[in-house]
Amino acid sequence: MKIVFYLIVLTNALFNCQPASSDQHSNLTKVKDTLSLKNRWTPQDVKTKLLNDPTLQPRIKEYIVDSTVLVLTQYFLENLERFKKVKAIGDINGDKLIDSIQLMPELIYSLENGYEEGISIVFSDPEIPRIKVNSMCVNFDFLFPVGDIDEDGWLELGQYYTSCASRYKVLILLKCNKKNRWNEVEHCSYDTYFPEPHFSTRIRKVGKNQYELTEIVDDNISYFGSAKKTIRYTISK
Incomplete structure (x- = not known):
């Protein structure tokens, strides 16, 4: 809003x-x-x-x-x-x-x-x-602390977003800015057909101003299973 x-x-x-x-x-x-x-x-x-x-x-x-x-x-x-x-x-x-x-x-x-x-x-x-x-x-579980990625004293948060019916959800990294508002930093998709590892572990800090998102998607080749994609980002100050 x-x-x-x-x-x-x-x-x-x-x-x-x-x-x-x-x-x-x-x-x-x-x-x-x-x-x-x-x-x-x-x-x-x-x-x-x-x-x-x-x-x-x-x-x-x-x-x-x-x-x-x-x-x-x-x-x-x-x-x-x-x-x-x-x-x-x-x-x-x-x-x-x-x-x-x-x-x-x-x-x-x-x-x-x-x-x-x-x-x-x-x-x-x-x-x-x-x-x-x-x-x-x-619900409560849809919000989880990620860590103080930019080390400014405030924790960044992860959010599991769902429109209720869809198979595909979204994982969002949130940061509180200087205007006292939560803003999206980055997001990735979350396919409920691949629930493991838990969504709360798929956004994590890997260093100062650096974080990692893990996305698991169906590659449409059943005998190969799912494809795991890990993407690293640098958070902007």
Whole structure:
């Protein structure tokens, strides 16, 4: 989801008697659309039940009341047993504290696809931004620490991405950039017909700023079996 919300400052336009620009109209429309969707997807009674639930992380509750985040609260409440689970994932940002994650259903926006139902992976530490996934097929095991490849104090993460039905999945290497966003560094395919070795071992650090992706594919010659392809990359700073 790549929604950018701007603080529209109209003082100069009012004093100079100048009409608002097309960009300002566009930004105001985005905010109005988001607030409208927020009201539709967040009934007050459902919102209250979630906010009063002691099993939800404080960060989840912050997103529920955040007017810029479209949490699917009704779906959240209906599937509370799934979403209230918490899993420790390790010290992600080097503060010597173990971070945990919790899943949150969210309406995610992108310029390419508009609004889509998806799942966000929310970290217990407010310094770590959530990871937004435009698929409802997400669980805890789909995110795993790879290591501090660039040795900047933050761990890079591996993500197993699936659209639910396809035989072919994607393994993605994620890095948190200076703008406090998780970005894809590289990816490779994962054929579920060849589940071994486990996907969490197929992205690994091999040196400073260097990592390795392992892809196993069917070469269509049954008596030769599968072809294993290991690719090494250098991470850009």
